[in-house]
Amino acid sequence: MSEDLDRRHFLARLWTWGLGVMAGAAAWTSWDFLQPVAGQSGGPVATVSPDKIPTDSVLEIPAMRGYLTEIEGATEAIWWKCPHLGCKVPWCETSGQFECPCHGSVYNRKGEYRRGPAPRGMDRFEFTIINGVVVPDTSKIIRGAPAGSPETINEPPKGPECLDPTAG
Numbered sequence: 001m002s003e004d005l006d007r008r009h010f011l012a013r014l015w016t017w018g019l020g021v022m023a024g025a026a027a028w029t030s031w032d033f034l035q036p037v038a039g040q041s042g043g044p045v046a047t048v049s050p051d052k053i054p055t056d057s058v059l060e061i062p063a064m065r066g067y068l069t070e071i072e073g074a075t076e077a078i079w080w081k082c083p084h085l086g087c088k089v090p091w092c093e094t095s096g097q098f099e100c101p102c103h104g105s106v107y108n109r110k111g112e113y114r115r116g117p118a119p120r121g122m123d124r125f126e127f128t129i130i131n132g133v134v135v136p137d138t139s140k141i142i143r144g145a146p147a148g149s150p151e152t153i154n155e156p157p158k159g160p161e162c163l164d165p166t167a168g
């Protein structure tokens, strides 16, 4: 009898301990998941000198999570995060536009909205030139213009898109 009670007591404790471990793991996972991605709060990021920035393409800068490009003599520092649901938007060299593989939003080289479910164009970063280097500040975001706003550059797609036309 006493041995039976001891065993029950032991099993009850084991369950309690197991549930505690599971609750702790769940809490840690939730906490970890909700943390901002490292560097998301942002700050200044030293990149390259303006003469290294392409005038007919973009330069990906992973440290700033974005791209630099030059349009009509002006530097643009574009955040790669899609304003729809946050996917990284890659540059498509053949079409000369940004094309989001997640749900098909498309933006011109300046990050301006072209089509798709995104509510606006891609966001950009404010930047300064320090010691001859472009320094975007990833904590200072310039929101893209709302979908449907006219494009301010005249660069229609120059070739085939990278998006899979059969993807839904």
Ligand code: FES
Pocket: 082, 083, 084, 085, 086, 087, 100, 101, 102, 103, 104, 105, 116, 117, 118
């Ligand atoms: S996240 Fe880019 S279109 Fe949905």
